[in-house]
Amino acid sequence: MIDTNDKVQLIVGLEIHVELATKTKMFCRCRNNFGDPPNTNVCAVCTSMPGTLPVMNALAVDYSMKVGLALDCNVPDYTKWDRKNYYYPDLPKGYQLSQYDLPLCEHGCLEIPLADGTQKKIRVLRAHLEEDAGKNNHEIPGATGVDLNRAGVPLLEIVSEPDMNSVEEVAGYARSMQRLVRWLDVSKANMQMGHMRFEPNINLHITRDGTTYKTPIVEVKNLNSFRSLEGAVAYEFKRQYEEWQKDPEGFSLKKLGKQNRGFDDAKGVTVFQRDKEDAHDYRYLPDPDLPAVIIDDAWRERLRDEIGELPLARRARYIEEYGLSFKDADALTQDAATGDILDSAVKAGADSKRCVNLLLGRGAAIANERECSIADIGITTEQLTELAKMLADGDVNATAANKVFDKMIETSGAPREIAEADGLLAVKDTGQIQQWVDDAIAKNPQAVDIIKEGGKKKEKSFGFLMGQVMQASRGAAPPAEVQKLLREKLS
Amino acid sequence: MSQKIDADVVRHIGKLSRIELTDEEMRTFPGQLTDVLQYFDKLQELDTENVTPMVHAVELKNILAADIPHESLTPDEALKNAPDREGDFFRVTKVLGAGS
Numbered sequence: 001m002i003d004t005n006d007k008v009q010l011i012v013g014l015e016i017h018v019e020l021a022t023k024t025k026m027f028c029r030c031r032n033n034f035g036d037p038p039n040t041n042v043c044a045v046c047t048s049m050p051g052t053l054p055v056m057n058a059l060a061v062d063y064s065m066k067v068g069l070a071l072d073c074n075v076p077d078y079t080k081w082d083r084k085n086y087y088y089p090d091l092p093k094g095y096q097l098s099q100y101d102l103p104l105c106e107h108g109c110l111e112i113p114l115a116d117g118t119q120k121k122i123r124v125l126r127a128h129l130e131e132d133a134g135k136n137n138h139e140i141p142g143a144t145g146v147d148l149n150r151a152g153v154p155l156l157e158i159v160s161e162p163d164m165n166s167v168e169e170v171a172g173y174a175r176s177m178q179r180l181v182r183w184l185d186v187s188k189a190n191m192q193m194g195h196m197r198f199e200p201n202i203n204l205h206i207t208r209d210g211t212t213y214k215t216p217i218v219e220v221k222n223l224n225s226f227r228s229l230e231g232a233v234a235y236e237f238k239r240q241y242e243e244w245q246k247d248p249e250g251f252s253l254k255k256l257g258k259q260n261r262g263f264d265d266a267k268g269v270t271v272f273q274r275d276k277e278d279a280h281d282y283r284y285l286p287d288p289d290l291p292a293v294i295i296d297d298a299w300r301e302r303l304r305d306e307i308g309e310l311p312l313a314r315r316a317r318y319i320e321e322y323g324l325s326f327k328d329a330d331a332l333t334q335d336a337a338t339g340d341i342l343d344s345a346v347k348a349g350a351d352s353k354r355c356v357n358l359l360l361g362r363g364a365a366i367a368n369e370r371e372c373s374i375a376d377i378g379i380t381t382e383q384l385t386e387l388a389k390m391l392a393d394g395d396v397n398a399t400a401a402n403k404v405f406d407k408m409i410e411t412s413g414a415p416r417e418i419a420e421a422d423g424l425l426a427v428k429d430t431g432q433i434q435q436w437v438d439d440a441i442a443k444n445p446q447a448v449d450i451i452k453e454g455g456k457k458k459e460k461s462f463g464f465l466m467g468q469v470m471q472a473s474r475g476a477a478p479p480a481e482v483q484k485l486l487r488e489k490l491s
Numbered sequence: 492m493s494q495k496i497d498a499d500v501v502r503h504i505g506k507l508s509r510i511e512l513t514d515e516e517m518r519t520f521p522g523q524l525t526d527v528l529q530y531f532d533k534l535q536e537l538d539t540e541n542v543t544p545m546v547h548a549v550e551l552k553n554i555l556a557a558d559i560p561h562e563s564l565t566p567d568e569a570l571k572n573a574p575d576r577e578g579d580f581f582r583v584t585k586v587l588g589a590g591s
Contacts (some may be wrong), residue, residue: 022558029561038579039566047569058555080547087509089583102546137580145580148569281507291551 002241002298007207010237012170013125015199016177017155018187019132020063026131027097027150027290032154034193038137038147046152048092049488050065053289060154061104064184066303067156068105070184070310071124075300079104081290085283089146090134098157100284103128104293110160110180111312112172117326122173125220129252130155156187160203174198174229183311183336191225198223201418202236203253213248215240216256220263220270232263233491235270312341322352328360337375344381350388358387362405383408389417400475406444423474433477437485440468451490462486468470495523 002008025032028045045052068075082100105127111119132153137145158177165168178196181187189195203217218240220232244251249354261270309317311333318339332339342359346352365373370377387404390396396404396419406421409416419425427433441448447461494500501520506511540548566579575582 024558029556029559030563031560037495037566039569039581041563042566042569043561043563045563055554055556057558059558061555078546087507088587089581103498136586138579140577140582142575142585143582144584144586145577147580148584281503281509286547288548289550291554292547293555294552412543478528 003208003236003245005208008241009205009207010167010233011162011203011205011231012164013201013203014160014164014173015169016066016158016160016174017132017197017199018158018177018181018189019193020060020154020156020196021185021187021195022057022059022154024057026057026060026129026154027152030055030152031214033149036149038145038195039149040149041149047148049096054097055139056290056293057154060129062303063154064104064127064156065295065300066184066186066307067158068108068127069300069304070180070307071105071108071110071127071158073105073108074101075105075295077295078292079295080292081287082284083287083428084130085285086280088133089144090136090148090151092134092148092151096130096133097287097290099128105453107344110173110279112176113330114172115168120163121165123160125161127156127158130157132344167230169236170200170233171226171230171247171451174226179311179334184307194224196224198229200229200233200236201258202233204237204240204244206241206248207210208248213244214253215244215251216253216413217258218270219258219260221260221273223263228265229264231265231268232270235263235268236261237272269384291413299424309400311336322356324344328356331360331364334354335373335375338373341375341379341381341384345388346438347382348385350385351392354388354391355384358384358391358401358405360404362409364405366409370461378407378412379409380412383415390415390419394426394428394478396424396426397417397475397478400426403475424476426478427473427476428478430481433473433481434486435474436469436477437482437489438490439472440486441489444468448490462490494528496521496528500524 007199020032022032024030025041025046028043030041030043030046033041045054049152064077079099079102081097084098084100085095087094103126106122106125108127109121110124111121112122132155133148134146134148134151136149139145162172164173176194178189181189181196186364187195199221200220200223201217201219204215206213218236222238223229225234240251257275259275260273262273264269315326315329315333318324318332322329324332332342338359342352342355345355358378359374363377363379366377367374387396387401387408390404391398391401395416400419403413403422403424404418407413407422408415411418443466447464450457450461451465465486466479466482469486470477470479473482498517498521501512501517501524570576570579570581573581
């Protein structure tokens, strides 16, 4: 679809709104709870009664600073609050408390993975704290219903520089940000609950015959899934290029400025909302009710300690220390808890390779079925340590270990007890194994004949006898030992 | 000198505040608002040569509260002063589209 004479570069910057998982709201102590009945988590402050005063949530400030520090942002000594003025029913004060010129975090970056296995740094311009608005209910005939439960919920707005040049990079950045806020445990980052909302700014730089043209920037408002984010960016790429082809001189950033569009999920298209002519005039002014926040090194250090190891550092350590592949190390660092369990098991004396195999084997399979992280399937450090040690000592073989794994997740039981109860412990008694081998040979003379004839079917029959012995031992015989004894008997 | 408030500015402010202005108001407001702004010009006369710029009017810092829930209002209490309600929602004139 792109003319061979044109060089087209997609330019995307992304604003991400992250709802913080505090127990209470930003400026009052009403509960921050998604899905409660309308107007049950409201008070005089968040319904904006005259004469009320907002008081900042200390934890929300900590959470925001943690994100800033993890993004390698400058967290300045002085930060303050401003009013962003606009009228809408879900914003009862007539202004949103936000941060204008002195945000809590500025100038950081986030590293994202690219398809070719390399990494790219996306710069973060700023991250500021603000309050969410309430929710309008449009299902009431002839009117709108307002629910103020969400009004005042702490919201961190993270603004990137326009550093993304493909749909994949935009998606990679959004997903990396989701992983980071979950890692820091500052947001559940659940899309269905609106914990993360995206607003990409998109335009194209097109070079034709040595001249570079810039298309008008489009901001797509309020995208609440990765799918619509990707869809909106892909659609804008196509639409802007087609618009530009019709009128390369007229369809320009200089002439048309910025435009807001919405995304129609069902049709997969963006829809015009407003252009620069009726852009909002927010008349920011310093909020006189909220005192400034002064941050010192001790505060920053306390939070750095709480953050601990970040995902990329841990991934690098796993490659180095445990000798894992990039893929395995990456899979184990999607969340903090999974790696924590692995590290504790290794510290308790378990072999790292065996632990990793268990976590990425049955652990990942169960997590995949349940659509959760490996840690969230409910495995404990004690279970992992014991099972890995049993494998190392030859107390269970790999097949039995998988069975024990499934059962210990299902029942929360201890691996050794499960293996004992279910007869999954490896039989180390050679006499017993000998007995099973002799029985299998005695009961299956036909198979024995085939093996002794040495024809084409020899291996198949040998496999059959192996299976008979393993079955008799209920999977508890060590396969190598069985194979050895069978070969001796049949040679 | 402060900006002169003309009819266009008044219309713009009215639109931002979602207020419909009558012809009468459109005649009186520009003059009144210009007068108000002129009072502020008075402040410009003050010599602030050796005064540190003020970022905030209140000499307090770091007033923060612990993240511990308090008792909220019941929906009935919250809606008591509302002009209209629909179930437990505040009922307002139909709005369409996004806010900010």
